[in-house]
Amino acid sequence: MADFKGNKSYLPSKPCAVCGRTMTWRKAWAKNWESVRYCSTACRQHKSTTPPNRCA
Ligand SMILES: [Zn+2]
Numbered sequence: 001m002a003d004f005k006g007n008k009s010y011l012p013s014k015p016c017a018v019c020g021r022t023m024t025w026r027k028a029w030a031k032n033w034e035s036v037r038y039c040s041t042a043c044r045q046h047k048s049t050t051p052p053n054r055c056a
Contacts, residue, residue: 018043 011025016039023039034046 016040016043018046
């Protein structure tokens with residue numbers, strides 16, 4: 001507990017569901033941090049635009 005200096009500077013973080021990059025809490029995400037899963041729009045689209053089988 002003594003190591004804990006400054007709650008204020010602590011920002012939550014979690015890995016992006018697509019690229020695994022650590023996302024650090026942003027003010028823009030304050031409202032929906034719980035539902036944020038991707039670090040960027042690109043990752044979000046990557047998730048939903050990945051074709052099941054598109055080998056051609
Ligand atoms: Zn990502």
